[in-house]
Amino acid sequence: MPATARTARQASGSALRFGRTAATGALAALILFAGVWGSWGTAQHVMLTKGRERGTVRVTRCAGDVCSGPFTPVSAGARPRARVEIEKSVAVGVGTTYDVVLKPGSGDAVRSGPAGVLFAWVPLGGALLLASVVVAGGMRLVRPAWVLGLAGAGLLTAAFVALQ
Known part of the structure; x- marks a missing residue:
């Protein structure tokens, strides 16, 4: 086999490997x-809770993919609410209280603290x-x-x- 054919085959193999990578x-x-x-x-x-409403929610009812309950504020400027919603997951159960942060402009809550960050x-x-x-x-x-x-x-x- 001539040297030019071998060089061309090596070059095409290198190009294919580079393309795959x-x-x-x-x-x-x-x-x-x-x-x-x-x-x-x-x-x-x-993670960025400054200026957000922080508090706790005691889950009183779960239906479908959402659980709800009353919100008790712990941060300045937060107001109590009769009902906020938190996404139902394996770790959310009726009768349990969770630390939460409210999404701005809504009644949706997300878990806070180390468990909330990891989740x-x-x-x-x-x-x-x-x-x-x-x-x-x-x-x-x-x-x-x-x-x-x-x-x-x-x-x-x-x-x-x-x-x-």
């Missing part, structure tokens, strides 16, 4: 971006797990994939433990 890297970045985007909608209310970032934990598979399989980067996977599993585990 670039495409799967872009996919992994997109997955991580989607995880942050999905988490930030709730996390911003839990808000659960979509990012799932994205980290999914991105680890893409990084390991498509980019052939095993160690960074383990780091991503363990970070995702750690985040999900911490959220599960904090909500119990």
Whole structure:
């Protein structure tokens, strides 16, 4: 085989490897971006509480995907409300009181404190797990994939433990 054919084959193989790495890297970045985007909608209310109404809600009723109850304020400027809604999850039960932050301009409450912060970032934990598979399989980067996977599993585990 002539040297030019061998060089051309090596060059095309390198280009294909680079293309695969670039495409799967872009996919992994997109997955991580989607995880942050999905988490930030709730996390911003839990993490940036200055000027927001903070208090507690005692869950008195659950129907469908929503639980509700009276809101008792603990922050200055917050007012008591007869009924606010909190998203029903595995960790929300009737008769239990939760620390919450109200979303501005609505009666929707989100869990606050360490449990609320961890629960808000659960979509990012799932994205980290999914991105680890893409990084390991498509980019052939095993160690960074383990780091991503363990970070995702750690985040999900911490959220599960904090909500119990």
